[in-house]
Amino acid sequence: MDGAMILEWVIKSIFLILVMTGGFAYVTLYERKVLARIQVRIGPNRAGPFGVLQPVADGIKLIFKEELVPAKADKLIFTLAPVLTVIPALIITAVVPWGTEVTLFGRTIKLYLADINIAVLYLMAVTSISIYGIALAGWSSNNKYATLGGLRATAQMISYELALGFAMIVPVMMAGSMSLVDIVESQKPVWFVFVQPLAFLIYFIAALAEINRSPFDMPEAEQELTAGYHTEYSGMKFALFFMAEYIKMIAISMIGSSLFLGGYRGPFVDQLPALGPLYLFIKVAIVLFVIIWIRATLPRIRYDRLMQFGWKVLFPLALLNVFVTGVVLILVGG
Amino acid sequence: MLTTGTIIFGVFALVVIASALGMLLSRNAIYAALFLVLNFATVAVLYLILGAPFIALVQITVYAGSIMVLFLFVIMLLGAEKLPAGEPLGHHRWIALLFGLVFLAELALFLVYRAGMRAAVNTPPLEFGSPAAVGMSLFQKYALPFEITGFILVVATVGAILLTRGEGFKGRKRTLEIQSQDK
Amino acid sequence: MLNDWSYVAIFTVISMFLPAAAIAIASFLAPKKPNPIKNSIYECGVETVGATWVQFKVQYYIYTLVFLLFDVEIIFLYPWAVAYNQLPLFAVVEVIIFILILLGGLLYAWRKGALEWV
Numbered sequence: 001m002d003g004a005m006i007l008e009w010v011i012k013s014i015f016l017i018l019v020m021t022g023g024f025a026y027v028t029l030y031e032r033k034v035l036a037r038i039q040v041r042i043g044p045n046r047a048g049p050f051g052v053l054q055p056v057a058d059g060i061k062l063i064f065k066e067e068l069v070p071a072k073a074d075k076l077i078f079t080l081a082p083v084l085t086v087i088p089a090l091i092i093t094a095v096v097p098w099g100t101e102v103t104l105f106g107r108t109i110k111l112y113l114a115d116i117n118i119a120v121l122y123l124m125a126v127t128s129i130s131i132y133g134i135a136l137a138g139w140s141s142n143n144k145y146a147t148l149g150g151l152r153a154t155a156q157m158i159s160y161e162l163a164l165g166f167a168m169i170v171p172v173m174m175a176g177s178m179s180l181v182d183i184v185e186s187q188k189p190v191w192f193v194f195v196q197p198l199a200f201l202i203y204f205i206a207a208l209a210e211i212n213r214s215p216f217d218m219p220e221a222e223q224e225l226t227a228g229y230h231t232e233y234s235g236m237k238f239a240l241f242f243m244a245e246y247i248k249m250i251a252i253s254m255i256g257s258s259l260f261l262g263g264y265r266g267p268f269v270d271q272l273p274a275l276g277p278l279y280l281f282i283k284v285a286i287v288l289f290v291i292i293w294i295r296a297t298l299p300r301i302r303y304d305r306l307m308q309f310g311w312k313v314l315f316p317l318a319l320l321n322v323f324v325t326g327v328v329l330i331l332v333g334g
Numbered sequence: 335m336l337t338t339g340t341i342i343f344g345v346f347a348l349v350v351i352a353s354a355l356g357m358l359l360s361r362n363a364i365y366a367a368l369f370l371v372l373n374f375a376t377v378a379v380l381y382l383i384l385g386a387p388f389i390a391l392v393q394i395t396v397y398a399g400s401i402m403v404l405f406l407f408v409i410m411l412l413g414a415e416k417l418p419a420g421e422p423l424g425h426h427r428w429i430a431l432l433f434g435l436v437f438l439a440e441l442a443l444f445l446v447y448r449a450g451m452r453a454a455v456n457t458p459p460l461e462f463g464s465p466a467a468v469g470m471s472l473f474q475k476y477a478l479p480f481e482i483t484g485f486i487l488v489v490a491t492v493g494a495i496l497l498t499r500g501e502g503f504k505g506r507k508r509t510l511e512i513q514s515q516d517k
Numbered sequence: 518m519l520n521d522w523s524y525v526a527i528f529t530v531i532s533m534f535l536p537a538a539a540i541a542i543a544s545f546l547a548p549k550k551p552n553p554i555k556n557s558i559y560e561c562g563v564e565t566v567g568a569t570w571v572q573f574k575v576q577y578y579i580y581t582l583v584f585l586l587f588d589v590e591i592i593f594l595y596p597w598a599v600a601y602n603q604l605p606l607f608a609v610v611e612v613i614i615f616i617l618i619l620l621g622g623l624l625y626a627w628r629k630g631a632l633e634w635v
Contacts, residue, residue, distance in 0.1 A: 012524075017528075064547060066547055067543060068555055068556060071556040077368075083540070086536040090535065094525050094529075114524040114525045114528070117387075118387055118391055124592075124595075125395045128400060129399055131399070132368075135403070136368075139364065155580050159580060165588070169591070169594055178598075237540065237543075240539060316620075316623065319616065326612070327613075329601065330609060382522055395592060400584060403581060404582060407581050408578060465596045466600045468596045469600030470600050472596055473596075473608035473612065474608060480593070487586050487589060488621055491586050492625055495582075495625070495626055
């Protein structure tokens with residue numbers, strides 16, 4: 001590993017981080033626009049043409065907002081919590097491939113950050129770590145709403161993590177590898193969503209619950225918990241939580257696309273590898289649209305029902321799906 | 335023969351020791367738990383450097399990701415963050431110190447007398463820690479221990495439920511009664 | 518393969534700078550005019566009653582315990598899923614027995630009402 005290689009990867013890392021941050025900014029706009037259209041409104045349209053500068057305006061506003069720290073809060077953890085929430089949301093994208101490889105400036109550049117042979121397990125590990133930021137944010141605020149929201153979020157995340165883990169085993173079984181590059185490549189004949197629609201559905205529902213998106217946004221239920229675990233946060237620290245939530249939305253769309261929807265694969269991608277990132281982008285945009293659509297359509301699920309759904313419906317179903325897949329693969333493959 | 339790998343290993347080893355000390359010395363139980371999380375995570379990095387990525391990620395998922403979440407929950411739910419200022423069992427500290435010193439002496443003796451032992455360990459092949467290799471040996475060579483692990487997990491589930499829901503049973507029945515009265 | 522891990526390490530280190538920089542920049546630019554009322558805990562304008570950090574519902578903790586056990590199970594299934602095509606039928610049957618054993622654990626938790634939100 002020489003200097004130029006390290007430089008290449010530093011540039012790639014910074015590029016990916018900038019893409020995710022910019023993606024976050026424009027997903028907020030995308031969400032507001034789509035929600036507005038569904039509710040027969042226009043949505044933000046003042047800052048720039050079609051409101052394209054709206055995220056910039058929001059960002060500048062948040063930077064200059066005063067940051068309040070409750071006097072009784074645990075100050076160190078209070079500051080640490082948003083950082084601990086953003087980092088897992090960012091690093092989970094490290095193993096998602098955007099394409100195979102392209103030639104740029106005379107050198108072959110691989111269109112993924114890292115192709116590790118246990119990428120799916122890496123996803124599990126990072127997901128399980130991402131609980132801390134939220135739990136600590138809720139606890140350190142020393143606010144009852146925040147503590148309750150943090151606890152709810154944590155219990156919900158661990159409950160749905162089981163179903164998520166089982167849903168992600170299925171593509172691994174089909175591909176015979178945990179590397180996401182291998183999984184995407186083995187979807188060349190047919191996308192896994194057509195072979196395993198149930199696993200995709202379980203993945204999608206569990207991932208929505210994992211990132212506390214509606215209809216599973218009980219931890220942030222405004223009517224009873226104000227804003228859940230980030231009630232006491234303001235200014236930039238609040239922006240970091242907001243950012244983590246939207247980056248997680250992009251991340252689960254990217255991961256879901258790679259595991260089930262063929263990732264960067266599409267027509268002519270073998271001849272023209274530069275199309276890979278474009279296909280991935282289109283798939284992510286469609287999945288994000290569905291997530292926003294669900295938010296606009298479905299009411300919030302009551303917390304006891306939410307937990308029961310996770311433990312008594314989704315988890316056994318996911319377990320059964322792995323079981324049936326195993327048996328069928330034996331019968332088919334011999 | 336200080337390679338980059340050795341230096342990185344040394345740095346992370348120091349972090350492991352420092353976080354372990356931080357865990358022992360912090361008076362706030364939440365901070366202690368967080369130090370332990372840091373400790374588990376850095377131990378995982380050590381596994382990674384040693385060429386066992388599978389074990390490293392299992393360490394993060396199971397220890398840092400679920401066991402420590404359980405710890406954090408217990409600390410938060412019991413409201414037991416702040417430890418009392420004084421040491422409740424003062425004389426235990428001296429006994430602990432004594433045992434610690436004995437253990438250190440043992441380690442030192444081991445290093446002095448058995449330094450030659452290290453050469454006996456063969457370097458495993460590069461694919462040794464790959465998930466497929468782990469799977470092959472886990473499900474063929476160690477099939478029986480694997481099944482026993484399954485039983486132990488079930489026994490642990492039963493134990494945990496029995497311990498935590500001693501009186502919860504009645505509570506549930508009562509809730510059901512109230513619900514049926516409502517109808 | 519270790520090379521790829523060092524890329525993940527580079528990415529992790531760089532991604533730590535983003536939130537740190539955001540908080541640092543905001544701490545320079547944001548106004549700081551704290552006062553006791555601003556820094557009090559938000560509770561709909563009413564002064565908060567009692568301590569926040571108290572003993573709380575045990576059900577959260579039971580979920581975590583059950584989660585821990587099944588998390589270990591999932592971890593065991595990953596190497597199986599990878600080696601699936603190379604494993605003999607014996608190993609597959611073995612894992613199916615393992616899943617059934619743990620399904621027994623889930624059923625026990627279910628029957629005992631541990632999954633009930635009460």
